[in-house]
Amino acid sequence: MKNAAQVLKKNTMIFVLVLVFLFFTLTTKGQMFTALNFNALITQNAYVYILATGMLMCMLTGGNIDLSCGSFVCFIGAIGGICMVTKGMGTGVSVLIMLLVGVVYGAVLGFVIAYMNIPPWIATLAGYLAFRGWGTALLSANSSTGSIAPFPQTYLKLFSGKIFETPINELNIPCLVVGILASVIVILLNVMNRNSRIRKGYEVSTVTAMTAKTVISVAVILLFAYKLAMAGGIPTALLWVVAVVLIYEFITSKTTIGRYFYTIGGNAEATRLSGVDTKKIMFLAYLNMAVLTVISAFTVIARFQAANSTAGTNYEMDAISACVVGGVSAYGGSGSVFGMVVGATLIGVINLGMSLMGIDANWQKVIKGVVLLAAVVFEILNNKEKSKE
Amino acid sequence: MEKTNIGAALKKNTMILALVLVVAFFYWSTDGKILYAQNINNLISQNAYVFVLSTGMLLCILTGGNIDLSVGSVVCFAGGIGAMMMDKGMNLWLAVLVMLVVGLLVGMFQGFWIAYIKVPPFIATLAGMYAFRGLSNVVLQGYAVSVTDTTYLNVFGGGADCYVPDFLGGNGINLTCLVVGVILAIGYIALTVKNRLSKKAKGYTTAPLTSEVIKTVLISALIVWLMYMLAKYRGIPSALIWIAVVLLAYSYITTRTTTGRYLYAVGGNEKATRLSGVNTKKVYFFAYANMGLLSGLAGILTIARAASAQPTYGQGYEMDAIAACFIGGASAYGGVGSVAGMVVGATLMGVINQGMSIMGIEANYQKVVKGLVLLIAIIFDVMSKKEKK
Numbered sequence: 215m216k217n218a219a220q221v222l223k224k225n226t227m228i229f230v231l232v233l234v235f236l237f238f239t240l241t242t243k244g245q246m247f248t249a250l251n252f253n254a255l256i257t258q259n260a261y262v263y264i265l266a267t268g269m270l271m272c273m274l275t276g277g278n279i280d281l282s283c284g285s286f287v288c289f290i291g292a293i294g295g296i297c298m299v300t301k302g303m304g305t306g307v308s309v310l311i312m313l314l315v316g317v318v319y320g321a322v323l324g325f326v327i328a329y330m331n332i333p334p335w336i337a338t339l340a341g342y343l344a345f346r347g348w349g350t351a352l353l354s355a356n357s358s359t360g361s362i363a364p365f366p367q368t369y370l371k372l373f374s375g376k377i378f379e380t381p382i383n384e385l386n387i388p389c390l391v392v393g394i395l396a397s398v399i400v401i402l403l404n405v406m407n408r409n410s411r412i413r414k415g416y417e418v419s420t421v422t423a424m425t426a427k428t429v430i431s432v433a434v435i436l437l438f439a440y441k442l443a444m445a446g447g448i449p450t451a452l453l454w455v456v457a458v459v460l461i462y463e464f465i466t467s468k469t470t471i472g473r474y475f476y477t478i479g480g481n482a483e484a485t486r487l488s489g490v491d492t493k494k495i496m497f498l499a500y501l502n503m504a505v506l507t508v509i510s511a512f513t514v515i516a517r518f519q520a521a522n523s524t525a526g527t528n529y530e531m532d533a534i535s536a537c538v539v540g541g542v543s544a545y546g547g548s549g550s551v552f553g554m555v556v557g558a559t560l561i562g563v564i565n566l567g568m569s570l571m572g573i574d575a576n577w578q579k580v581i582k583g584v585v586l587l588a589a590v591v592f593e594i595l596n597n598k599e600k601s602k603e
Numbered sequence: 604m605e606k607t608n609i610g611a612a613l614k615k616n617t618m619i620l621a622l623v624l625v626v627a628f629f630y631w632s633t634d635g636k637i638l639y640a641q642n643i644n645n646l647i648s649q650n651a652y653v654f655v656l657s658t659g660m661l662l663c664i665l666t667g668g669n670i671d672l673s674v675g676s677v678v679c680f681a682g683g684i685g686a687m688m689m690d691k692g693m694n695l696w697l698a699v700l701v702m703l704v705v706g707l708l709v710g711m712f713q714g715f716w717i718a719y720i721k722v723p724p725f726i727a728t729l730a731g732m733y734a735f736r737g738l739s740n741v742v743l744q745g746y747a748v749s750v751t752d753t754t755y756l757n758v759f760g761g762g763a764d765c766y767v768p769d770f771l772g773g774n775g776i777n778l779t780c781l782v783v784g785v786i787l788a789i790g791y792i793a794l795t796v797k798n799r800l801s802k803k804a805k806g807y808t809t810a811p812l813t814s815e816v817i818k819t820v821l822i823s824a825l826i827v828w829l830m831y832m833l834a835k836y837r838g839i840p841s842a843l844i845w846i847a848v849v850l851l852a853y854s855y856i857t858t859r860t861t862t863g864r865y866l867y868a869v870g871g872n873e874k875a876t877r878l879s880g881v882n883t884k885k886v887y888f889f890a891y892a893n894m895g896l897l898s899g900l901a902g903i904l905t906i907a908r909a910a911s912a913q914p915t916y917g918q919g920y921e922m923d924a925i926a927a928c929f930i931g932g933a934s935a936y937g938g939v940g941s942v943a944g945m946v947v948g949a950t951l952m953g954v955i956n957q958g959m960s961i962m963g964i965e966a967n968y969q970k971v972v973k974g975l976v977l978l979i980a981i982i983f984d985v986m987s988k989k990e991k992k
Contacts, residue, residue, distance in 0.1 A: 277723060332981055333668060333935045335725055336925070340978040343922055347970025354967070531733060534726070544723045576745075579737030587730040590722050 221423075227541060227553065231560045238567030245570050246563075249444035250382070256442075257374070257517060259562035260451035261287070261510040263555065265529055266536035267462045268506035270554050272499045273537050274466075274475040276482060276546035278334040280500065282323070282341030283507045283533060287526030289349035290315065290511035295362030295521035296352065298369060305368040312508050320504025321497075328496035342530070350523040363520035373454065373516035376447035386443040393439020397432040404428045451513045458509065463551040475499065479546025535561055535582065539589040543597075561585070617983075618932060618944070622951045629958030636961050637954070640836035643829070648760050648908060650953035651842035652678065652901040654946065656924035657931075658853045659897035661945050662890045664928050665857075665866040667873060667937035669724040671891065673713065673731030674898045674924060678917035679739040681705045681902035686748040686912030695755045703899040709735065710895015711888070718887035732921070740914040747913040750906050759907030760842030767839040777838035784830025788823035795819045842904060849897070854942040866890060870937025919970075926973065927952050930980040934988070952976070 222229060239246040265283055272278045290312050297308035323341065326332045354360045378388040404424060411418050418424075442448055466472040474495050477485040486492045510529075515521055540557025542549025564585065568578050629637040636642060656674050663669050685702040689695055713731050716722040756762035771778035795815070802809050809815070833839055857863040865886045868876040877883045901920070906912045931948025933940025955976060959969045 279725065326978070326982070330982060331985055332978075335670070336929065336935055336981050337978065339922060339925065340974040340981075342974070343919070343977070344971045344974030347967040347974070351965060351967035351971070528733070531729060534729065538726065544726055574741070576737040576740035580734045580741070583730040583732070583734030583737070586733075587716065587722070587727060590726050590730075591716065591720055594720055594722060 227539065227556045227560065231556055231563065234560060234567070235563050238563065238570065242567065242570045246567055249441045251566060251570070252438065252441035253445035253449060255559075255562050255566055256452050256455070257449045258566065259558060260449075260455050260513045260517070261529065262532045262536050262558045262562060263455045264458050264506055264510040264513065265533035266540075266554050266558050267458050267551060268503035268510075269530075269533040270537050270542055270549055270551060271462070271466075271475055272334070272503055273534075273542050273544070274479045274546055274549055275496055275499050276479045277544045278327075278496075278499070278546070279530070279534055280323075280338045280503045280507075281335060281530050282338040282345060283503065283510075284526040284529035284531075285342050285345035285349065286316075286319065286504065286507045287511040287514055287529055288521075288523060289345040289352075290508050291515045291521035291525050292349045292352040292356075292362070294369075294511070294515055295365070296356055298366055299362050299364070299521075300356050305366055305372065308369070309372075309512070312511070313505065316504045316508035317501065320501035323504060324497035324500035327500055328493045334500070353521060353523050361520050361522045365515065365519055365521075370516050370519060371450070373450060373512045374519075375450050377450060377453070379447050382446050383444055386447040389443040389448045390439055392448060393436055393443070396439070397435050400431050400435065401428055451517070454509065454513060458506065459551055459555060466551055471495070471498070476547055479543070479548070481547075531582070531586070532558075532561065535586045535589070538586060538593070541593060543593065544590055557589075617987075618930060618947050618951065622947055622954065625951060625954055625958070629954065629961070633958065633961045637958055638832075640832045642957065642961070643832045644836045644840055646950075646953050646957050647833075647846070648765070648840045648842045649957070650949060651760055651846055651904045651908065652920060653923045653927055653949045653953060654846045655849050655897050655901045655904065656920055657927040657945050657949050658849050658942065659894035660921075660924040661928050661931075661933055661940055661942065662853070662857070662866055663724070663894055664925075664933045664935075665870045665937055665940055666887055666890050667870045668935045669717070669887075669890070669937070670921070670925055671713070671728045671731075671894045672725060672921050673709075673728040673735055674894065674901070675917035675920035675922075676732045676735035676739060677706060677709050677895060677898040678902040678905055678920055679912075679914065680709070680735040680742065681899045682906040682912045682916060683739045683742040683748070683914070685903065686750050686906050687742060689750060689752055689755065690748050695752050699755075699903055702903050703896060706899020706902065707892060707896040710892040710898065713895065714888040714891030717891055718884045724891075736914075739916075743912060743914050745914060747911050749911040751910070756907050756910060758841055759903055760840055760845065761907035761910045765841045765907070766837045767841060767844070769838055773834070777834040777836075780830050780834035780838040783839065784827050784834070787830070788826045791823055791826065792819055842908070845900070845904060849900070850942055850946060857942055862886075862889065867938055870934075870939070872938075922973070922977070923949075923952060926977040926980070929977060929984060932984065934984065935981055948980075 235246065245251060268283070269280060272280055293315055294308055294312050297303045297311055298305065303311075319341070323337060326337050327334050350360070353362060356362060378386065380386045404427070408418055408424060419427075442452075464472075466475065474485065474490050474492075477490065478492050478495055482492055511526070514525055518525065536558035537549065537554050538544060538557070539560055540549070540553035540555065542554060542557075561582070564581070565578065568581065573581075626637065656678070660671060660674070663671050681702040684705055685698045688698040688701060709731070713727050716727045717724050750756065750761070753762060753764070757765050759765070766777075767779060769777045769779045771782065773779070773781070799809055799815065810818075830839075833843075855863075857866065865876065865881050865883075866889075868879075868881065869883050869886045873883055876886075902917075905916055909916065927949035928940060928945050929935060929948065930951055931940070931944035931946065933945065933948075952973070955972065956969065959972065964972075
């Protein structure tokens, strides 16, 4: 009994996610559960996962955020549009240029924040304003409608659409195969991890708990694989999301530099005194954020097939919410990529569900704000309880 | 000796100097248009909301560099409610009261989470920024509602006739305005003399006589000149009265009252303040509740100035207010800043805005310039503090 309560507490957000999903499935009479909406959930929210990964790294260092990422998505879109459409450059060169712009902005931002001690939210607030203005100005200078299109097919194929696309409602074999492969890898990894822990004499969870966890993860993967296979195949954006999520899961949990992000957020002074270059870590957090913003911009532009002056509006909010809802501490030092993925999915499900229910966009904004506030309050109260224990 | 004095005076008043230089620059680049009587009048009326919001923001920033990102949305929300009420034919004073109360309630709501639950201010107010923007849309149902009540417009600085009437019947020039200017200047001189004498009597150190005389003469001259320019146009704009009331009230609160000094103390060292028996939670709560109230007032002024309420009003206002405070020397880490400094900052932003508009610079690039000005101001602030150390 006590065990069940513990499991519930540890995985609150996952249960909330399941409940919310069921709620919307019921209220939309099963629409939520259709293959097309599984596909929409991923393609519409690809940018959130990527941005939130970068935001997570910033938040770990002490609850620092980047308010400029949404505007920067717009700006990068403008740059990409000018390169590929107006100037007719090749996709490869253009993508490199966009990445380079991201690196330059990230380096400047990181320098200003880490080495000049400018509070992050002010530095990024300046970017928030400047890049929205600059991006819009570039777009309107290069197009009468304030929107640049059409982007070349090579680019669109790279960041949107589907791999080995098949007609809808026809089972896509490659997608299923990938799903099964992923399931096998998850099972193997879980078993190997457990064995290595036992060998090293670490504590391990019970066999039932591990089996249950593995079975559930495999079931989720297979469900997604099946639904996506029915919707025409693996969305290209999903590959980018998975790549980013896996790489950063590895960095944050298995590398020294990843652990530094946590220690700085836990206690910056102690970390500095133990000989870690804390400024460098702060610098990296924001450099990394800008690069991931560019990657996120790639998927956004490809999905809309155009660079718009409104692209990226409120994205900073989505990314911050995903982190906070996913259990990342608003004061830094705790949070995980996996938690963020759950948070981002939860917000994605809420957004999609509300749209399917036909809820007015304005109320959606209100609900988003309330969810963000509720998640932070929940986390803070939860932590208070823990520290009492 | 003389030289270091001048150097110190320059350093202390950098932003005033910057303001003079910026005005000179725009004077030169707009062929003197920036100092036309009408433009000075517009500068005040158009930026009334900046002065009001910045005052509230200053109090939040004093408590430790905390900001309120929701002010723009709250301005729109409160204004929207008021406009709808007046549109439905309700009494205008009732509408004014409701707008203030709505602002105050929103401020108390956010203040509660920030002060008592310890939700980081930027997250709590980010949630508010989205929620109240959505609610504004809901209240206004997505439409623009015009405000036609002439009494309302005249009192709060909108429409064609929002000036204090000339009781003295000047011919071609507004005599009332001139007389008020002279009275203000005399009042200012009298106050300075009284302050100086009382300081001397109590044995405090006083500034050297020459510098004090120069300062007093310059400020009185500025007051008289300003009122002369306004008199040449249409007299005292009613918005100026609201600005003056807010500025004077909060100058008094921040410098002469215990509550005001607590704001500085909390920003300087929260823990020490708490341990000396100050209820720091109440101080935070006060700062945010007050910010809400002033957002309500800014909403009143905004819909009067535009003679309408639209769901897009107030966007970016938080930025204007934050920038005005930082340019005016408020510390991004709290504990330092003054109403007078903020006025200089707000005026500088106003002059830059207006100068760029007169020069015909595109709105998008204006955003870029604003962002850069904010960043430069903050870097300057942080750097000059490092030097002091």
